[in-house]
Amino acid sequence: MLVDSMIVVALITMYLACAHFASYQLGKKRILNQQKWGLNICCGKTDGGGVNADIVQHQDLPRFTLISSIYNLPFKTGEFDSVLCSHTIEHVDDPDAFYAELQRVGKQVTVVVPPLYDVAAVLNIWEHKWIFVTLRKQHHTLPRFVKLxxxxFVQNRFGQRNHA
Structure with a gap:
């Protein structure tokens, strides 16, 4: 019985690790490399090929712009042909307002979110605020979402974990 339980735990752990690797490492990298992005918002450590913008400078990136608010971006309306928002919108307080601002500055907005099969990311209460109800990573409209x-409670008590 103990051996059976250990096997089940090992299989679940392997699934979680493989699903997260496929989603975050392979899927995100594939989307990032699809094209040169006019704006890579909340870029972290990734270069989207155009303007890279974030509220914190994680490392030296070309064409980096430090922004003070994701809800009031310092760019003109329609300034960018393409906007990439990868693994960010699940962290913010108001996804609708953030997405509206992305639509204001970009002609085509691509949002990348943790898909439901990446359970480890979807249920990450230390970092994320929202669950996006989708099995796809890449979206050109804002997918349906629910509060995580x-x-x-966890983030107010212990702080939202970040990778700065």
Whole structure:
């Protein structure tokens, strides 16, 4: 019985690790490399080929712009042909307002979110505030989302984990 339980735990752990690797490492990299992005918003450590913008400068990137608010971007309306928002919108307080601002500055907005099969990312209450109800990573409209249970409590009590 103990051996059976250990096998089940090992299989679940392997699935979680493989799903997260496929989603975050392979899927995100494939989307980032699809094209040169006019604006790579909340870029982290990735160069999208155009303007890279974030609220924190994680490392030296070409054409980097430090921004003070994701809800009031310092760019003109329609300034960018393409905007990439990768693995960011699940962290923000107001996804609708953020997405509206992305639509204001970009002609085509691509949002990349953790898909439901990446359970480890979807249920990450230390970092994420929202669950996006989708099996796809890449979207050109804002997918349906719901509040991640207990995320506010954990993040208010211990702080939202970040990678700065």
């Amino acid at each position: 249970p207990f995320a506010d």
